[in-house]
Amino acid sequence: MQFEQLAIPEVVLIKPKRLGDARGYFMETYRADMFEREIGSFSFLQDNRSFSAEIGTVRGLHFQLDPKAQGKLVSCAAGALLDVAVDLRTGSPTYGRFVSAKLTSENGFQLWVPAGFAHGFCTLQPDTVISYKVTSYYSQEHDRGLLWNDPALGIEWPVAAEKAILSDKDRKQPTLDHLESAFTYNVK
Numbered sequence: 001m002q003f004e005q006l007a008i009p010e011v012v013l014i015k016p017k018r019l020g021d022a023r024g025y026f027m028e029t030y031r032a033d034m035f036e037r038e039i040g041s042f043s044f045l046q047d048n049r050s051f052s053a054e055i056g057t058v059r060g061l062h063f064q065l066d067p068k069a070q071g072k073l074v075s076c077a078a079g080a081l082l083d084v085a086v087d088l089r090t091g092s093p094t095y096g097r098f099v100s101a102k103l104t105s106e107n108g109f110q111l112w113v114p115a116g117f118a119h120g121f122c123t124l125q126p127d128t129v130i131s132y133k134v135t136s137y138y139s140q141e142h143d144r145g146l147l148w149n150d151p152a153l154g155i156e157w158p159v160a161a162e163k164a165i166l167s168d169k170d171r172k173q174p175t176l177d178h179l180e181s182a183f184t185y186n187v188k
């Protein structure tokens with residue numbers, strides 16, 4: 001299992017080892033010892049799965065406020081998606097910047113998105129299933145969002161705004177300049 005820090009080093013791309021044989025393949029997709037060594041000690045309280053039927057479905061950008069902020073370990077169980085994380089930690093040298101990774105059921109790659117980041121994705125194939133573990137329970141009261149295609153973020157989504165499939169909620173999320181300060185950056 002390889003752990004690769006992205007341009008925002010707290011966001012980590014995890015590449016499980018694929019062991020192939022005549023039947024197909026086997027992957028260890030999570031090892032607490034390796035995760036703790038490479039990223040830190042977290043307990044995952046909830047597993048989520050969502051199915052998106054169409055290419056160009058965008059879910060996000062979402063986050064939960066403290067004390068229900070969530071770290072997310074994201075993978076693609078079917079199809080393919082572009083996964084995106086945006087740094088929302090006030091005082092961070094990368095505040096407002098994003099990193100992204102292509103997660104597919106074929107590559108088995110995972111993205112670790114820490115608390116303090118907004119998370120979202122766009123499907124790249126029909127019938128895409130995203131599967132993710134989170135470190136805090138869902139709390140509608142603490143659920144917040146950021147407008148997926150806020151020009152200030154500069155995210156080059158693989159779908160045009162007029163073709164994207166979004167929830168009504170996500171069409172109306174605030175832009176970064178209208179976002180209340182949600183998280184603070186703790187210098188290590």
Ligand SMILES: Cc1cn([C@H]2C[C@H](O)[C@@H](COP(=O)(O)OP(=O)(O)O[C@H]3O[C@H](C)C(=O)[C@H](O)[C@H]3O)O2)c(=O)[nH]c1=O
Pocket residue numbers: 048050059060062063072119120121137138167
């Ligand atoms: C997230 C969540 C939602 N729900 C309920 C609330 C709604 O009745 C329904 C759909 O929720 P929502 O439209 O917020 O689902 P997504 O648009 O897929 O939201 C997710 O998308 C992005 C990618 C994320 O990172 C978050 O985990 C999450 O916000 O499921 C629950 O019951 N539990 C939950 O943990």
